[in-house]
Amino acid sequence: MDTAQSPTEKPAEExxxxxxxxxxxxxxxxxxxxxDTLAERLKALADPTRLRMLDxxxxxxxxxxxxxxxxxxxxxxxxxxxxxxILREAGLIDCEKRGVWAxxxxxxxxxxxxxxxxxxx
Amino acid sequence: MDTAQSPTEKPAEExxxxxxxxxxxxxxxxxxxxxDTLAERLKALADPTRLRMLDxxxxxxxxxxxxxxxxxxxxxxxxxxxxxxILREAGLIDCEKRGVWAxxxxxxxxxxxxxxxxxxx
DNA sequence: ATGAGACATTGACAGCCATCAATATGATGC
DNA sequence: GCATCATATTGATGGCTGTCAATGTCTCAT
Numbered sequence: 631m632d633t634a635q636s637p638t639e640k641p642a643e644e645x646x647x648x649x650x651x652x653x654x655x656x657x658x659x660x661x662x663x664x665x666d667t668l669a670e671r672l673k674a675l676a677d678p679t680r681l682r683m684l685d686x687x688x689x690x691x692x693x694x695x696x697x698x699x700x701x702x703x704x705x706x707x708x709x710x711x712x713x714x715x716i717l718r719e720a721g722l723i724d725c726e727k728r729g730v731w732a733x734x735x736x737x738x739x740x741x742x743x744x745x746x747x748x749x750x751x
Numbered sequence: 752m753d754t755a756q757s758p759t760e761k762p763a764e765e766x767x768x769x770x771x772x773x774x775x776x777x778x779x780x781x782x783x784x785x786x787d788t789l790a791e792r793l794k795a796l797a798d799p800t801r802l803r804m805l806d807x808x809x810x811x812x813x814x815x816x817x818x819x820x821x822x823x824x825x826x827x828x829x830x831x832x833x834x835x836x837i838l839r840e841a842g843l844i845d846c847e848k849r850g851v852w853a854x855x856x857x858x859x860x861x862x863x864x865x866x867x868x869x870x871x872x
Numbered sequence: 873a874t875g876a877g878a879c880a881t882t883g884a885c886a887g888c889c890a891t892c893a894a895t896a897t898g899a900t901g902c
Numbered sequence: 903g904c905a906t907c908a909t910a911t912t913g914a915t916g917g918c919t920g921t922c923a924a925t926g927t928c929t930c931a932t
Contacts, residue, residue, distance in 0.1 A: 649818060649852075658810055660806045660869070662799065666799050668802055668869070669799040669802050672793055675790075676796070676797040682781065685780055689776075697770065698769075708879090711881085712920075712921085715880085729928095732878080732880090742871060743871050746867045746870070747789055750867055800890085826891070828908090829893080829910075831909095833911095848898095851899050851907065851909080
C-alpha cells in the first residue's frame with residue numbers, strides 16, 4: 631500500500647491557500663459500502679432502550695423469554711417487540727419460539743459489539 | 752436513581768411459567784445513565800456520512816481544512832458543517848480556526864471509537 | 873371447537889433528523 | 903470604508919423513528 635503519509639506540517643500558514651500543500655491527503659480507509667453497513671448496525675445500537683436490552687441479554691447465561699424482558703422496561707409490549715426485531719435484524723440478538731413463548735439471547739456478534747462499545751470512553 | 756429493579760418480588764414458585772425455572776436472572780451491567788451516554792455517542796457515529804468523515808480525518812497525519820473535507824462529499828456546505836458540529840459535540844473530532852479557515856482532526860477518543868467499530872463484524 | 877394467553881404486526885402520530893437554500897458572521901484585502 | 907471569501911447558522915421540508923392502541927396469529931387448555 632502506498633500510504634503517502636508524508637509528515638505534513640501543522641496547519642500551514644506558508645501560503646495563501648488553506649490547503650495547497652501539495653501533499654496529497656491520505657485516502658479514507660472505508661469505502662461507502664462499508665460505512666453504510668457499519669452505520670446500519672450502529673443505528674440499531676444507538677438507542678438507550680435497545681442498548682439496555684442487549685446488555686440485559688448479554689448478561690444472561692440462558693435465553694430470556696419476552697415476558698421477562700418486558701418487565702425490565704417501561705414501554706408497552708408492542709414497543710418492546712419492535713426493538714427486539716431491530717436488534718435481531720441487525721444480527722445482535724437471536725430468538726427461538728418454544729410453544730407460546732419466545733426466547734431471546736445475544737449473539738456472539740452482539741456481545742462483541744456491546745463489550746467493544748462499553749470499553750470506550 | 753436506579754431503583755427500577757425488583758429482584759425481591761420474583762415469584763419463583765410458578766409451576767407452569769415460561770421462565771420461572773432458573774432463579775433470578777442476572778442484572779444488567781449498564782445503568783440507564785450509562786446507556787444514555789453511550790447511545791448519544793453512538794448516534795453521532797450512526798450515519799454513513801459522519802462515519803466517512805471521521806474515517807477521513809482519522810487517516811490524516813495533520814488537520815484538514817473544511818474546503819478539503821467538502822470536496823470529499825456530495826452534500827452542500829451547510830450540511831457538511833452540520834455533521835462536523837455533531838461529531839465535534841460528541842467529542843469525536845475537534846477543530847481550530849486559523850484566519851478564515853477552519854481545520855478539523857479526529858480526537859484520540861474519536862480514533863479509538865472508529866477503530867473499535869471498524870474491528871467488528 | 874372455543875376461549876385465553878403470548879407475542880407479532882399494523883396504523884397513526886409526534887418528534888427528531890438529514891438536507892437544502894438563504895442568510896449571518898467574521899476575517900482578509902482593496 | 904467596502905467587497906469577497908470561508909465557514910457557521912437559520913428556517914423550511916420531507917423522511918425516518920419511537921411510541922401507543924388496536925388487531926392479527928399462533929399455541930395450548932378446556
